[in-house]
Amino acid sequence: MPVIPGVGKSTLLNAINKELNLKTGNISEKWGKGKHTTTFATMLQIMENSFIIDTPGIKEFMLLQVEPEEVSGYFKDIKQYAEGCQFNNCLHQNEPNCAVKEAVENTKIAATRYENYLNIIQNIKDINYWERK
Ligand SMILES: [Zn+2]
Numbered sequence: 001m002p003v004i005p006g007v008g009k010s011t012l013l014n015a016i017n018k019e020l021n022l023k024t025g026n027i028s029e030k031w032g033k034g035k036h037t038t039t040f041a042t043m044l045q046i047m048e049n050s051f052i053i054d055t056p057g058i059k060e061f062m063l064l065q066v067e068p069e070e071v072s073g074y075f076k077d078i079k080q081y082a083e084g085c086q087f088n089n090c091l092h093q094n095e096p097n098c099a100v101k102e103a104v105e106n107t108k109i110a111a112t113r114y115e116n117y118l119n120i121i122q123n124i125k126d127i128n129y130w131e132r133k
Contacts, residue, residue: 017047068121072100075117077109091121 010022069089072078082090084099092100092114103109 066124068124071117071120071124075113077113078117081109093118093121 081103086097104114
């Protein structure tokens with residue numbers, strides 16, 4: 001399968017300093033999405049007085065201020081159906097009479113979009129769980 005280079009943090013750092021030779025992921029043309037290949041935080045010296053801390057999962061960091069019930073507001077296609085849900089705090093997961101799940105079943109919302117939505121909800125729940133422990 002042909003691959004194109006990823007555009008993750010490790011790829012950018014390798015471009016700054018080739019000697020770092022960090023492991024990077026490839027984005028398959030078929031799926032068009034990369035994988036997180038950085039699995040633990042590392043501090044790298046890129047120049048004499050310059051250090052970079054590389055941490056996994058930059059996407060998750062951007063979501064810290066968002067609550068699970070706010071996520072659907074960022075998905076235009078999901079938001080337009082959410083108004084039809086029985087509960088106004090519906091997370092569109094297992095709630096009864098959920099208009100979003102119905103729209104996914106009727107392919108009015110792309111299954112991949114719904115999967116992304118559910119992944120983000122789960123990520124936020126995981127982060128909140130560890131933060132509040
Ligand atoms: Zn719903």
